Amino acid sequence: MKVVGEDMVNKRYALLLACRDSEYVKKIYDGYFNVFVDTFGEEGETWDLFRVVEGKFPDMDELSMYVGFIISGSPFDAFGNESWILDLCSLLKKLDFMKKKVLGICFGHQVLCRALGGEVGRASSGWDIGLRKVTMVHDLAPLSFLRNLEDVPPCLSIMECHQDEVYNVPLDAKVIALSDKTHIEMFAIGEHILGIQGHPEYTEDILHDIINRLLNNNSIEKEFAEDAKLRLEISEPDRKSWEKICKSFLKGR
DSSP: OEEESSSOOOEEEEEEOOSOOOHHHHHHHSSHHHHHHHHHOOTTEEEEEEOGGGTOOOOGGGGGGOSEEEEOOOSSOTTOOOHHHHHHHHHHHHHHHTTOEEEEETHHHHHHHHHTTOEEEEOTTOOEEEEEEEEEOSOOTTOHHHHTOTTSOSEEEEEEEESEEEEEOOTTOEEEEEOSSOSOSEEEETTTEEEESSBTTOOHHHHHHHHHHHHHTTSSOHHHHHHHHHHHHHOOOOHHHHHHHHHHHHHTO
16 A cells, blocks of 8 residues: 555555566566556555456455556456456456446556457557557547646657557447557546556656567567667657546546
């Protein structure tokens, strides 16, 4: 548990961590939990950590105490049938029924889609790693958490690191962003479900470390890794705009 700021706690959030902390992230940030809270947390909030990748889930009778949930990225496939992934899908169905705010990032975006009736799988165009320009669709008026963000541009750069993607969203979902690499970069269901394929929480150094690890274990080739690093050097992600979008969604603004 982490309390942000010194004000009276009035909102509680949960991070459903679907990956294990890398040695780099443990050394520099003391774990991914702190990366997420530093990005999305605000003063007067309580954030709890549930390592779902290790089978640690919130109690069903405690779900009502949370304002919102975030599902992290993961090296696992969202279409896999590991027991914890199936348990996570069951939890997400419950949270959808309760109309709880749920933000899914990368794997979280994909597993949200799967749990709620969409289709996910291996990306036909292969890995997407590095900076990617994402374009918001024009008609976003029904989504109140985006309606008031007038200073957020229609095209945003975000860090990506995935080899899977959403093929089809659930029937009641709305696709709200796309890119030239991935057709479904963001989707929403009502005002309580939001999936983002990219990583608004990543810093450049975190992605650099992931690229190096993927290169070292032969998951990607050297030329591909160097190109991804180069794109990070010559441009920057629109972190502040992504933070505004995510916070507006999570906080109900």
